[in-house]
Amino acid sequence: MHIEQFVMAYEVEQDRLRALVPHGFKSLRPVLRINAEIRGGTPYVEFNTAVEAQDGTRGWINIGAWVDGSFTREGETVAFETDMLRISFTGVGIRGGCPAEKDSAGCYYPRALDYVLCPAEKIDFPKEFCDCSFTWLTKTGTSGQSTGKSVPVFPTEQQVLYPRQMFSVTNAAAIPCKQVVGAYKVEFERERNNAFMNNDTELLKKRFAELSRRADGRGCLLYSGFLSLNEQSALASIARTLPAPYSLYGGAEGCERRMARFGYAEGDDTEGYPIDIIEIAPKSEKFASDLTHRDFLGALMHTGVEREKIGDIIVRGKRAYAFVEASLAPYFADTLETVGRTSVVCRAGAVVPEGELFRTEESIVRVSSLRLDALIAQAFRLSRGDAAELFTAERVFVNGALAKGPSAAPKEGDIISARGFGRFIFSAVSGQSKKGKLVVEIKRYV
Numbered sequence: 001m002h003i004e005q006f007v008m009a010y011e012v013e014q015d016r017l018r019a020l021v022p023h024g025f026k027s028l029r030p031v032l033r034i035n036a037e038i039r040g041g042t043p044y045v046e047f048n049t050a051v052e053a054q055d056g057t058r059g060w061i062n063i064g065a066w067v068d069g070s071f072t073r074e075g076e077t078v079a080f081e082t083d084m085l086r087i088s089f090t091g092v093g094i095r096g097g098c099p100a101e102k103d104s105a106g107c108y109y110p111r112a113l114d115y116v117l118c119p120a121e122k123i124d125f126p127k128e129f130c131d132c133s134f135t136w137l138t139k140t141g142t143s144g145q146s147t148g149k150s151v152p153v154f155p156t157e158q159q160v161l162y163p164r165q166m167f168s169v170t171n172a173a174a175i176p177c178k179q180v181v182g183a184y185k186v187e188f189e190r191e192r193n194n195a196f197m198n199n200d201t202e203l204l205k206k207r208f209a210e211l212s213r214r215a216d217g218r219g220c221l222l223y224s225g226f227l228s229l230n231e232q233s234a235l236a237s238i239a240r241t242l243p244a245p246y247s248l249y250g251g252a253e254g255c256e257r258r259m260a261r262f263g264y265a266e267g268d269d270t271e272g273y274p275i276d277i278i279e280i281a282p283k284s285e286k287f288a289s290d291l292t293h294r295d296f297l298g299a300l301m302h303t304g305v306e307r308e309k310i311g312d313i314i315v316r317g318k319r320a321y322a323f324v325e326a327s328l329a330p331y332f333a334d335t336l337e338t339v340g341r342t343s344v345v346c347r348a349g350a351v352v353p354e355g356e357l358f359r360t361e362e363s364i365v366r367v368s369s370l371r372l373d374a375l376i377a378q379a380f381r382l383s384r385g386d387a388a389e390l391f392t393a394e395r396v397f398v399n400g401a402l403a404k405g406p407s408a409a410p411k412e413g414d415i416i417s418a419r420g421f422g423r424f425i426f427s428a429v430s431g432q433s434k435k436g437k438l439v440v441e442i443k444r445y446v
Helices: 014-018 167-175 195-218 231-235 294-301 325-335 372-379 382-390
Strands: 003-010 025-040 042-053 059-064 070-074 077-081 087-098 106-112 115-119 127-136 143-145 179-189 221-229 246-249 257-261 275-282 310-315 319-325 342-348 359-365 397-398 414-416 423-432 438-445
Touching: 003 077, 003 087, 003 221, 003 382, 025 059, 042 087, 042 106, 042 167, 059 167, 077 246, 087 179, 087 325, 115 195, 115 325, 167 231, 167 294, 167 342, 195 221, 195 231, 221 231, 221 319, 231 257, 275 325, 294 310, 294 319, 319 325, 325 342, 359 423, 372 397, 372 414, 372 438
Parallel strands: 059 106
Antiparallel strands: 003 025, 003 179, 025 042, 042 059, 070 077, 077 087, 087 127, 106 115, 127 143, 127 179, 221 257, 246 257, 275 319, 275 342, 310 319, 359 438, 397 414, 414 423, 423 438
């Protein structure tokens, strides 16, 4: 996979970072860093700061990441935009070494129990320095710009003891920028299944195994956060090795993001999950903007809550119903006041009106053969080549598990998901067209 990587760091008051980083880590430098990548044409942005763990290992701890942003290219300038951030890089034609810390072991990412370290990617050739400007799109955000060169910055002695804050994007982005330390870009090739990605998956599996062992040893039930399809697939791959059973539930039948419960449960398999539903509705329907899933998700994460605390979000008209970790529902109700530019009211303990939860529309597609790639191409109006690329990028799932390959044949009732495009139910093959193609009935989620 071809990678274009853009990196920017800016200086902030280190005492504010000391109040922000989670327990078990200490701030190394008064610096916040933004990494933006174009991965095979798809943008990815993450936000982090330099830390040292209790064992002495040094690296960058991830505060947040965005996979649903966008980017534009105009001449030498590449600009990225997420629901919280706007940042642009312009190459200046000068090459040199990376201004980042030389002894970085990698990046710490949040997982079910704590943070795990994923090794740093080694890039030995020079980077091109950039002019850079950025703006955090928050009420208390900050902004800054660079001049195409690296500025040294050093650790500071503690002078102010600030109250502890939640380790969140919103709180970190609110720290004023003193100066932009530097920015650069670099291009390289990354194997899709490289050691970094494999290591990340293996660490995730270890966390699941640990939860299972704890549930079995203590005779209790333990829960993960809301898991993505990739995470659910990783869990399914080690199911036979776990000492305690697990089940998945997202708050309702049909939810895609689901919690895992480890241990032996009695009674209704869906009882006891710490999940609540919040309703987010405009104060005035008349003056409300047309809001999307991205708008509602961005607003929820603006409150400082991590993505794993939020499950599926069902948008109906100008309001939404979101499945969230139950302990946070009152917090959202008290905190969430706007979505985009629309003033809203958030209510915990909501009930989704009948017929409004997961709706499907029946449709007919015609395929030359009963293969997953052929079905996906027709269902989402893609070329066969684009559909095949989804399998290569591991973005296709069948009943929550990673698809085995493009040639696999689905079974009636299978739920087929293509991350970034949607999902549908394979109903049946109802006949054959005059041109010899199979007539297939599907139900698309809307």
